[in-house]
Amino acid sequence: MSAEDLEKYESEMELQLYREYRDVVGLFTYVVETERRFYLTNSVDVQTRSTDNGEVWFEVTMADAWVWDMYRPARFVKNVRVVTFKDVNVEELARSDLELPKDQGF
Secondary structure, X not given: OOHHHHHHHHHHHHHHHHHHHHHHHHHXXXXXXXXXXXXXXXXXXXXXXXXXXXXXXXXXXXXXXXXXXXXXXXXXXXXXXXXXXXXXXEEEOOXXXXXXXXXXOO
16 A cells, blocks of 8 residues: 555545534534543543642543544444543533534535
């Protein structure tokens, strides 16, 4: 497989992932961003934890989530638990945010 073939394959996978996102975003209430992943979910809980030496970390639990990951064969996940020392961003989607353009010509 040439570098050009690999690039074309990855572009097609990204487009397929975007289309899937567009189809499912209306099913969810929250967007959760971590250092490694982007999730859509209807249930999210973020707990701030600390170690004995004062380091702060986050434990994020989600139920019935969709994961933005083009290399994952199944993007719908029943339960997710993320433990991270990095920032976690949780946003509640407004219904107007869920209205995506019908087709961007992709």
